[in-house]
Amino acid sequence: MSGFIDLHVHFLPGVDDGVRTDAEALELLRGLRALGFERAVATPHIRSAYFENDREGLLAAMEAFRGAVGTEAGIPELGLAAEHHLDDRVFHRLLEGEGVPYPGGRAALIELPEAQFPLALDARFFDLQLRGLRPVIAHPERYLPLFRSSDAIRPLLERGA
Secondary structure (H helix, E strand, O other), X not given: OOOEEEEEXXXXXXXXXXXXXXHHHHHHHHHHHHOOEEEEEEOOEEEOOXXXXXXXXXXXXHHHHHHHHOOOOOOOEEEEOOEEEOOHHHHHHHHOOOOOOOOOOXXXXXXXXXXXXXXXXXXXXXXXXXXXOEEEEOOHHHOHHXXXXXXXXXXXXXXXX
16 A cells, blocks of 8 residues: 555644654654555644744744654655635735645635635636635534535535636
8 A cells, every 4th residue: 555645734843734754754654654644744733822833934844844854764745835714814825825825826725714614615716716726624523514414515516626
């Protein structure tokens, strides 16, 4: 078993509620590699009032981490994106090119409020698509609207999620 890609892992030390140290990050990454993951994409939170990360800070944190691990054997290839909580501020930053989409720049990891989807969610997904970003929904298993009705995901899928 090999060839897996982990598209949502919090291995970048000290930037959110994920690992705290380089040693913890290396342990996590070695475990992923042992399971057959060839690539892991760090997806630290960008969430107003909780994790005030920005593009430049996350790029610098990733560069520092790469420097710390050097040519460490036994870990997957590393990538960087962000888990964008879709509040007004983060949404507008993402539209303005200040987010951190997946490598290649064509998709962005989106975290939604768990209890109720925003009324303008359809329009927001449309706006992301107009800017060439396909929304990738983080943690669909956590969203109450999807528990209430499996049809609740249909509009999201129709918008390219």
